[in-house]
Amino acid sequence: MTPIEWLAEPLRYAFMSRALVVTVVAAVTCAILSCWLVQIGWSLMGDAVSHAVLPGVAISYILGIPFAVGAFVFGAGAVALIGGVRATTRIKADAAIGVVFTTLFAFGLVLISVTPSQTDLSHILFGNVLGVSDSEIAQVLVIGVVASTVLLLKRRDLTLFAFDRSHANAIGINTRWLSVLLLGLLALTVVVALQAVGIILVVAMLITPGATAYLLTKRFDRMIALAVLVTAVAALAGAYASFYLDVSTGGAVVLAQSAAFALAYLFGLRGGVVTARVRLARARRREAAA
Amino acid sequence: MSEPVVDVRGVSVRYGAVQALDDVSLELQPGRIVGLLGVNGSGKSSLFGAIMGTVPIAAGRIRLFGGEPAAARKRALVSYVPQAEAVDWDFPLTVRDVVLMGRYGRMGPTRRASRQDRDATEQALQRVGLRDLASRQIGELSGGQRKRVFIARGVAQEASLLLLDEPFAGVDKASERVIVELLHGLRDEGRGILVSTHDLAGVPELCDEVVLLQRRVLFRGPPATALAPEALALAFGGGVAVPR
Numbered sequence: 356m357t358p359i360e361w362l363a364e365p366l367r368y369a370f371m372s373r374a375l376v377v378t379v380v381a382a383v384t385c386a387i388l389s390c391w392l393v394q395i396g397w398s399l400m401g402d403a404v405s406h407a408v409l410p411g412v413a414i415s416y417i418l419g420i421p422f423a424v425g426a427f428v429f430g431a432g433a434v435a436l437i438g439g440v441r442a443t444t445r446i447k448a449d450a451a452i453g454v455v456f457t458t459l460f461a462f463g464l465v466l467i468s469v470t471p472s473q474t475d476l477s478h479i480l481f482g483n484v485l486g487v488s489d490s491e492i493a494q495v496l497v498i499g500v501v502a503s504t505v506l507l508l509k510r511r512d513l514t515l516f517a518f519d520r521s522h523a524n525a526i527g528i529n530t531r532w533l534s535v536l537l538l539g540l541l542a543l544t545v546v547v548a549l550q551a552v553g554i555i556l557v558v559a560m561l562i563t564p565g566a567t568a569y570l571l572t573k574r575f576d577r578m579i580a581l582a583v584l585v586t587a588v589a590a591l592a593g594a595y596a597s598f599y600l601d602v603s604t605g606g607a608v609v610l611a612q613s614a615a616f617a618l619a620y621l622f623g624l625r626g627g628v629v630t631a632r633v634r635l636a637r638a639r640r641r642e643a644a645a
Numbered sequence: 646m647s648e649p650v651v652d653v654r655g656v657s658v659r660y661g662a663v664q665a666l667d668d669v670s671l672e673l674q675p676g677r678i679v680g681l682l683g684v685n686g687s688g689k690s691s692l693f694g695a696i697m698g699t700v701p702i703a704a705g706r707i708r709l710f711g712g713e714p715a716a717a718r719k720r721a722l723v724s725y726v727p728q729a730e731a732v733d734w735d736f737p738l739t740v741r742d743v744v745l746m747g748r749y750g751r752m753g754p755t756r757r758a759s760r761q762d763r764d765a766t767e768q769a770l771q772r773v774g775l776r777d778l779a780s781r782q783i784g785e786l787s788g789g790q791r792k793r794v795f796i797a798r799g800v801a802q803e804a805s806l807l808l809l810d811e812p813f814a815g816v817d818k819a820s821e822r823v824i825v826e827l828l829h830g831l832r833d834e835g836r837g838i839l840v841s842t843h844d845l846a847g848v849p850e851l852c853d854e855v856v857l858l859q860r861r862v863l864f865r866g867p868p869a870t871a872l873a874p875e876a877l878a879l880a881f882g883g884g885v886a887v888p889r
Contacts, residue, residue, distance in 0.1 A: 511756035525697045526750035527719035573782040575737045
């Protein structure tokens with residue numbers, strides 16, 4: 356088999372082409388968002404929102420409405436609840452997040468267990484990208500493109516918000532609105548990503564790309580570009596691996612992203628473990644020679 | 646006399662049962678540097694927060710440039726220089742990126758920099774002497790250089806009010822002198838500068854007036870009087886070593 360044939364083979368199957376589209380769109384949207392999440396320290400929010408959408412997905416199936424609607428309502432609701440619990444008690448952030456998202460996740464489990472429907476829990480939890488329907492693809496494409504576009508248009512404000520909220524306030528930028536925008540887009544993005552890898556692994560897509568790119572550059576704009584590039588490649592690699600090796604697509608995609616992170620960790624220009632050793636050794640040799 | 650840059654009248658701030666500020670009044674005229682001195686927890690950050698609109702005030706009122714604070718902020722008149730500990734120095738931004746952020750209030754909704762914005766950024770970098778280091782990541786600077794990045798941001802912004810939080814913490818003597826000179830230059834152009842610090846270093850050289858804060862204003866006056874042992878004992882309790 357030539358490399359071209361190897362690449363073209365999966366595309367002969369409609370389910371595989373769809374899976375590739377969904378996976379790449381979801382991965383890229385997550386990658387863009389992840390740059391701010393890891394910088395602000397909101398990684399755990401990604402985890403919380405992704406778990407909290409479960410009842411929304413279940414209710415959507417029961418009512419026969421697009422899954423994105425229910426998922427978004429519960430994702431945004433989780434964010435509001437977490438904010439509410441934090442504002443009105445002395446509970447620390449991680450505890451507030453933990454209480455809220457596990458409650459909603461458990462509620463989702465109960466709802467699904469009493470619903471005599473075709474909803475397959477394992478598909479929601481672990482993703483079922485090989486079985487996405489046309490309407491689901493449409494939702495993923497629309498949401499993914501809208502979320503990515505808004506993120507990129509507002510990227511400078513979001514970066515200022517992540518870097519120096521006080522200055523943003525001082526020059527009259529509404530930081531409350533920016534945090535609502537970012538969390539709203541997080542809820543939307545989770546809806547997209549859970550189609551690709553399922554609820555459990557969405558958080559990987561929301562953290563790993565940003566963390567990887569952070570190790571590779573000193574510029575935020577480049578960080579976004581690198582996160583997108585690395586993630587798109589990893590998503591494709593994971594999807595192809597799942598096709599040829601016959602393993603879980605979501606799992607393979609996340610593992611491919613993890614491999615990219617490991618490479619950046621070892622050889623990254625900024626803080627790569629091996630890179631730093633090599634530099635140190637070179638500097639010592641130069642010193643010894645001098 | 647022209648409108649004061651900052652006019653704080655009888656301001657109180659409460660967090661639940663904790664009274665952070667109690668009936669605080671102070672004034673900052675254009676072309677003046679006022680030092681806000683107090684121990685940690687004396688309400689300096691609350692007062693800065695109230696001026697920047699991040700901390701709600703329970704009583705009193707604040708006016709900036711004779712008008713509503715929100716309006717002054719929207720006109721990009723206010724710039725903030727954060728204390729070093731509040732900044733993520735590993736953030737993937739260069740010196741130039743940060744200075745350019747000073748221009749955001751003057752840009753459109755996507756903050757696309759115009760030629761004018763870029764020129765103002767380069768001039769600000771030049772003025773604080775960081776032009777050669779402009780492409781460095783912000784963490785790759787010394788303590789004094791780091792401060793100057795944020796002062797340059799205020800210069801690029803063309804702000805008329807500068808709020809500085811602990812400007813001399815982690816700064817060596819030589820850099821301190823550079824910063825004092827820089828701030829004097831900005832003052833002499835008619836800007837108002839409010840400096841918050843718990844560290845007396847640099848205060849006598851820098852400030853035209855000192856306000857000793859301990860939830861309330863304990864003392865207002867020239868640095869020489871404010872830094873007299875009797876006044877300091879009020880604000881800091883006993884055992885304060887007057888610098889140099």
